[in-house]
Amino acid sequence: MAKYIPANNIIGTNLVPNDITIADDLLIEDLGIIKVGTGGDLQIYHDGTDSWIDNTTVGDLYIGNNGNGKDVIIVCDDGSGAITPYITLDGSATSVSISKAVTVSSTLTVASEILHLGDLDNKIGFTTDTQTFTTGGSSRLTISNSGSTFAGNITTPNVIIDDDGQIGSASANSAMEIDDQGVVGFNGGITAAGNVKSTIKTRVGALSNNTDGDYKMGDVVYFGSTTSMTAGSVYVYSGTTWELANAGAASTAIGMLAVALGAASNTNGMLLKGMVTLSADPGSVSEPLYLSTTGGRSQNSAPTGSGKVVRLIGYCLDSTNGQVYFNPDNHYTVL
Numbered sequence: 001m002a003k004y005i006p007a008n009n010i011i012g013t014n015l016v017p018n019d020i021t022i023a024d025d026l027l028i029e030d031l032g033i034i035k036v037g038t039g040g041d042l043q044i045y046h047d048g049t050d051s052w053i054d055n056t057t058v059g060d061l062y063i064g065n066n067g068n069g070k071d072v073i074i075v076c077d078d079g080s081g082a083i084t085p086y087i088t089l090d091g092s093a094t095s096v097s098i099s100k101a102v103t104v105s106s107t108l109t110v111a112s113e114i115l116h117l118g119d120l121d122n123k124i125g126f127t128t129d130t131q132t133f134t135t136g137g138s139s140r141l142t143i144s145n146s147g148s149t150f151a152g153n154i155t156t157p158n159v160i161i162d163d164d165g166q167i168g169s170a171s172a173n174s175a176m177e178i179d180d181q182g183v184v185g186f187n188g189g190i191t192a193a194g195n196v197k198s199t200i201k202t203r204v205g206a207l208s209n210n211t212d213g214d215y216k217m218g219d220v221v222y223f224g225s226t227t228s229m230t231a232g233s234v235y236v237y238s239g240t241t242w243e244l245a246n247a248g249a250a251s252t253a254i255g256m257l258a259v260a261l262g263a264a265s266n267t268n269g270m271l272l273k274g275m276v277t278l279s280a281d282p283g284s285v286s287e288p289l290y291l292s293t294t295g296g297r298s299q300n301s302a303p304t305g306s307g308k309v310v311r312l313i314g315y316c317l318d319s320t321n322g323q324v325y326f327n328p329d330n331h332y333t334v335l
Contacts, residue, residue, distance in 0.1 A: 065091060208277040210321035213261045218274015218326070221258070224265040231262050232279030232322060233296030234313065235270065242270065244295035250334050253291055253309035257328040271326060278322040287316045289324060298324070308335045 028034065028045075036042040041057040055061040065072045072089040088097040097117075116122040121137040133141040142149045190196070208214040213231030226242040229235065235242040237256040242265055246252040259276050262268025282289050283300030291311045292299040302310045311332040317323045 065089075067091070206275065207317060207323050208275050210277060210318075210323070212277055212279045212322065213259070213268070215259075215261060215271050215274050215276040218276060219272045220261065220269040220274075221272060222266050222269050224270065226265040227263060229260040229263050229265065229268075230279055230296060231260055231268070232277055233260055234258070234278070234291065234298060235260055235296065245291055246293060246295045247291040247303045247309045247311065248293045249307065250309055252295075253311055254332050254334075257291070257311075257313060259326055273327050274325075275317070276324060276326050278324055278326075281320055281322050282324060283316045284319045285316055288312055289314045289316055291328075304335065306335055309333070310335065 030046055030048040033040075033043050033045040036044075037057075039057070041055060041059070042061075043052070043054045043056060045052055045054075053061075063072065069092040071091050073085050074087040075083050076086050078084040084099070086098070086100050088099070090097060110126055112126060114124040121134065123134050125132040125134065130142065130144040132139050132143075138151065140150070140152050142151075206216045208216050211231075224237060224240070224242045226235075229242065234245045235258055236245040236252055237258065242258070242260070243252065245257055256272070258270035258272050259278065260268070261271055261276075278298060280297050282298040287300045289298040289300060289312070290302050291309065291313050293303050293308060298313055300316065309332050312329040314324050314326040314328070317325055
């Protein structure tokens with residue numbers, strides 16, 4: 001049978017020299033206090049509404065489990081009448097697990113890292129004046145008092161920025177590129193609803209690569225509605241379409257010249273001037289280039305023979321890959 005002790009009732013005033021064993025319940029009414037310690041420092045009681053474990057002195061309150069590899073588990077009702085763990089101090093894993101959402105009303109202090117449980121490659125790390133966001137074991141974003149550094153691609157619903165300095169979209173992932181010299185290049189067109197104002201101090205043009213029709217800098221037009229063109233070949237504009245340029249006759253040599261950048265003039269474009277790769281190797285480095293009597297090509301010597309047209313169209317920049325500076329002269333000579 002349970003023993004009932006009324007509030008304020010004192011069971012003896014002398015110290016009990018040995019342990020007390022209670023074989024049944026010990027009932028203490030509301031506001032009755034179990035006091036432990038010479039001065040009653042530790043107090044356990046129920047105030048009529050809530051239950052308390054109270055340390056009334058300046059010392060610390062320890063709640064522990066000395067069982068080897070065992071846990072301290074704080075449980076609570078889950079809102080449906082069931083009891084569930086909320087906080088677990090795992091003695092075998094030497095870790096603390098919080099099983100429910102945490103609301104921090106003030107400052108949360110972290111010594112080193114915040115890790116994702118079960119996926120420790122995902123974390124947020126902290127050092128002096130620096131935060132590092134890591135996924136898959138690799139640092140993706142570092143924020144410090146001197147700025148932010150991204151590693152890997154940055155993707156939004158419409159824009160992709162990769163770690164090579166290229167900016168584009170899902171359909172054109174290298175529409176703009178910023179190189180290690182700070183030079184901005186556009187691989188597509190620029191469309192503006194209003195005026196575009198710029199001050200160009202230096203126009204930088206790198207060598208094109210060895211792909212026919214590749215260019216790194218130049219003036220490109222998109223008209224003529226001509227298809228089945230050969231990338232890297234030289235064409236002349238007839239007024240309505242483009243046709244292969246040929247120094248063999250004035251009709252195919254003295255008009256506006258351009259290099260085809262692909263199969264279709266309106267889609268791939270026609271380069272009027274700039275660094276480009278021709279479809280055939282024209283000569284040796286630094287040699288002047290002339291329009292050839294072979295359709296769509298250039299040559300490193302002026303044509304000869306009556307009726308032929310001598311027209312300078314640029315300079316050779318590579319003797320094996322067809323890379324040239326294309327800049328057709330507006331002047332020509334019909335032999």
